[in-house]
Amino acid sequence: MRTLTDDEVAIGSVLPELSIELTPTVVVSTALATMDFTPVHHDVEGARAQGSKDIFLNILTTMGLVERYVTDWAGPEAVIRRINVKLGVPAYAGDRLSFNGTIVSRSETDYTVEVRGKVSLGDHATGTVTFSLPES
């Protein structure tokens, strides 16, 4: 994994799509890795009893996947400053979560990338990630 340099990033730069198959294993393992034991994230019957069609991704995981989406592309030395996410439809087990992103602004030190994570029902998470790159 290589970290991008300043001259490789510009406003309008498009991030490659990241598409994640949301198997029950992904939903459950991420819920537990984020210490979130709310039944709707691991108990199918519990989730259905409260009106959801299946178990679904927890928010701590959504934030973690948004971070991963940006650093998969920008590289390990990119420093994440902010992640702002507007939450939309649930990301159910059995669905697929696909991230797209574009660099929309830059300041002296930081870049902002607009991120959209879609599932079959619509936008699961939309928002921005602000990061900086090490000085080259």
Next chain:
Amino acid sequence: MTSDELLELADKQIAMGELRGSPSDDPVNAPMIRHWLDAMGNRNPLFLDKGLAPPSMAQVWTMSGVKRGKDPSPVDDLLKALDAHGYTGVVATNCEHTYHRYVRVGERLTPGTRFTSLAGPKKTAMGEGYFATWNVTWYDEDSEPVAEMMFRVLKFRPRVRREPYPLKPAVNRDTAFFWEGVRQGELRIQRCSSCGSLRHPPGPVCPSCHSTEQGYVVACGEGTVYSYVVHHHPPVPGKETPFVVAVVELPEGVRIVGNIVDCPVEAVGIGMSLRVTYRPMDDELILPMWAPRET
């Protein structure tokens, strides 16, 4: 409690300022980082190589676990009050993280929570509700903030789903325009596009000129009772007896069958002036019915 009282409680919770929770049970540690990276499919080597925690793990360090009690927070009383007032639904709408620095393995974080705003009641797609916002700051052992989170939820009054009405109109190519009109609050009457005559109920061919070209006009919504029956027996699914079924004569020149509502059955009579009214029968179906016209 009224909405004013909810907002007053919110002001009280805001005035409490930040409540510090207990320090995390475990310091930031490599096994939890490794487990998290693995589950996320995150292959970024930085964290384990340099002994740093992924920034979006901030909240993970102070999660309360399976059975342990939660630290008191200024948020709890407000969420309980919202539940008690019927706003029992909850959906998170925003999560915003700011990272002041990446934390290192061995550090122990302490959360501080403050309630920041309550906005509502507002009409939303989920139902009427309040947006509740709070902020959590994670501090290091020197009480310096390392990460912050703004979190917003919508607490809403779940819509009660009505039982589906058992009698559904047959909607087909000839009648779809009529039911589309009902949804929009229009009483549409089929009109032959060739000779201009009106007909109801709708059909594929004009009885006057045999044309299949068709359009519609929007009726003014008034009518008079041409004929009626009071139905007492047998029972009809979805209806309470007795009810009135009337043939209503429209000033446009056609007659239409419908129920007369908002009127005792014995007050109905031939020639009575009526006005159309649109009644939701369940979450999807609206039927046009007739009520006495106010004079």
